[in-house]
Amino acid sequence: MLFVTSFLTVPLAQAQRAGQSITVQYGVVTAGKQVDLNSGAVPKGAVVGGALGLASARGKKSSKRTRNAIIGAVAGSAVAGSAQGDTRGMVYSVALTGSAGEMQVVTDQREIRIGDCVAVERAGETANLRRVSDGFCDVANAQAVEELAEESIEEASECEMAKSAVVNASTIAEAELAAVKMRLLCDD
Numbered sequence: 001m002l003f004v005t006s007f008l009t010v011p012l013a014q015a016q017r018a019g020q021s022i023t024v025q026y027g028v029v030t031a032g033k034q035v036d037l038n039s040g041a042v043p044k045g046a047v048v049g050g051a052l053g054l055a056s057a058r059g060k061k062s063s064k065r066t067r068n069a070i071i072g073a074v075a076g077s078a079v080a081g082s083a084q085g086d087t088r089g090m091v092y093s094v095a096l097t098g099s100a101g102e103m104q105v106v107t108d109q110r111e112i113r114i115g116d117c118v119a120v121e122r123a124g125e126t127a128n129l130r131r132v133s134d135g136f137c138d139v140a141n142a143q144a145v146e147e148l149a150e151e152s153i154e155e156a157s158e159c160e161m162a163k164s165a166v167v168n169a170s171t172i173a174e175a176e177l178a179a180v181k182m183r184l185l186c187d188d
Contacts, residue, residue: 105129
């Protein structure tokens, strides 16, 4: 589920883990619009992000969706809202650094603002947006950003593992602790 208006031409930070690629790209948020995640207003091909994206990507069976809703209620944030019938999310448009095009990310994250420089961290079918220093979006800093690629991948991997822990929690206590870790590791 990815919408990119052109092929990516800037170097990507990426890592291979158990058959899964993690990529990190940088860009500036050009638009943000609140949407109902259950409506047709969500653009086809947009990357699904945030905790909501992870839960939906992994929760294909109804028993897993039910468990994810319970975990979401414990975890707080927009996942909790969705468990209680609130299906609001955001669609952000991100102009990727250089001539890498634009992508849209649908997420439960609501703290991102137009003009923010963000890291778009993608793992499999899910994404995370993290606000970063404006310097990451300055093409004049391309060499320095490239040299920091390993650290960027490490941060994205830690976020992905924290999201997985929320989805895979088997007790309320595990879910609560995992949700705190997820917020600490995945948000700006």
